[in-house]
Amino acid sequence: MMEFVGHFNYWIVIFLMMLGFYTLIARGNLVKKLVGLNIFQTSVFILFISMGKVEGGTAPILEPGLGPYSNPLPSVLILTAIVVGVATTAVGLALVVRIREAYGSVEEEDIHKQDESF
């Protein structure tokens, strides 16, 4: 039981990862797919940040009396990855807007049907 609680972060990561991945695959709505993609990416961010945590660690400030401190590198990496994620979402949503202008729909099935008759 304690082990389960101790790995709480990682259970959340697995849950979010599967949730996002499922939404990404199962949903036909293009916007919902992007939401799924975002949840999927966020779970990876949490995974990285959890790795850097040291029990009882403080912020990494080099002062006598402070420390041990958590590893700041994963957080820094994830700042970059968040920027990448935001950019991906922006490009994805821009595409959805243009798809809606061209097809009049954001449902995958509708779009496939229109392309078949095209």
Added chain:
Amino acid sequence: MTEHLPALQVVVPLIAAPLTVLLRRPLAAWALSVAVCAFSLYTAIRLALQVLAQGPLSYDMGGWAPPWGIEYRIDMANAAVLVLVSLIGTVVAVYARRSVNAEIGHDRRHLFYTAYLLCFTGLLGMAATGDAFNLFVFLEISSLSTYALISIGYDRRALTASYQYLIMGTVGATFLLIGIGFLYVMTGTLNMQDLAQRLPAVMDTRTVKVAFAFIVVGLSLKLALFPLHLWLPNAYAFAPSSVSAFVAATSTKVAIYVLLRFLLTIFGFQFSFEHMPIGNILLVLSVAAMLSASVVAIFQQNVKRLLAYSSVAQVGYITLGISLGTSAGVAAGYLHLLNHALIKGALFLAVGCLFYRINSARLSDLRGAGRSMPWTAAAFVIGGLSLIGMPLTSGFISKWKLVEAALAIGWWPIAVLILATSLLAVIYVWRVVETLYFQSAEEGTAAVSEAPLGLLIPAWGLALANIYFGVDATVTWGLAHGAARALMGGVP
């Protein structure tokens, strides 16, 4: 300046990309892009010569020593990729002016060059960097700009193709990120050389094996390994002509290089091929790709889609070479990587010439085009022969080396299969050639003239490169052989 070449290789196009937005005038943006690409080509060749003379180069980005800082490390394996990407980038940039003028609206033309240069930067960065996380960032730079480039295609299906690629590409990149994260947990480092030294101590843990699986699957999505290739056909088919040519010739190739780097440099031959069954997995998937994608290509009605399916099959040949697990196999796969970039570059540029005049890439619209556009059609035929693997073309050399590598370890059924799938290539290339030369255009269609020189010269440049490297393969084979030696270390 010489010592900063590895950084300049990536930084110059990165800085030029926003400049094209400021320039606004399409002609100025084009001129800047060509100049930057040509400079990159010069840098890449200088780097390759330097590596040949002195061995691997290491560059500390910002003066921070590795493994803490980001290291750019150039050895034979990525020097060749840098030359390839910047060569294709330069040729396509020259080609882009006429083609972009015809296919993209005036107010968006300068933005095309911005995205093009960003994609170029990303691919060069992926090849040059020696840091696993930096690699992920460059992968995303090139991917995001590729999505934008594909979406400006002529047909609305370009939008859905781009969206599908965005979803699959991001899943692939995120898988790679998860894998890199697990490696970091186990080793506390992101530097590739450092990872290679620290990983053997923790090889037997499940975390490293899971990391391996995530990285291989993520990269397989990017390099369109069967059955993860679903994004590729539509993306290539509906993108603007110059984008199809550039992406088809470079992006999957760089992803294959990255896969090789992870398999052989970071995880090491022993772990990848002896502890993990990567050889068998790649073998099965490569064979499936070669057979199924070639058969599907035969039934395509659109030349660009046909070439896209052929690309999936050709990626199969490259990974087949890797799956053999010998130095000769990796060298043959690497040689096909270089040659296939030249082949597909030439073919897509030739199709772009046809598209420029006829405004379609459907076979039914291309009937008889070979007679009205003889030079374009001839360039296509040369590329097609090279794709099939006719002697005196570069495709022949790489298939020969592949067959030789397969026979060297006694896998004769694989050698037979390579020849059999080449016959499938004969069928689909012949379908296009027949349409171009032996069918007559429908009555009432307007006569078309030959493509302008601005398009023909780049297309012919790559077509002639196919013949040149088919007659004299010392340069390409030297690069491939050197790359295999750099990647495989001492493995025979």
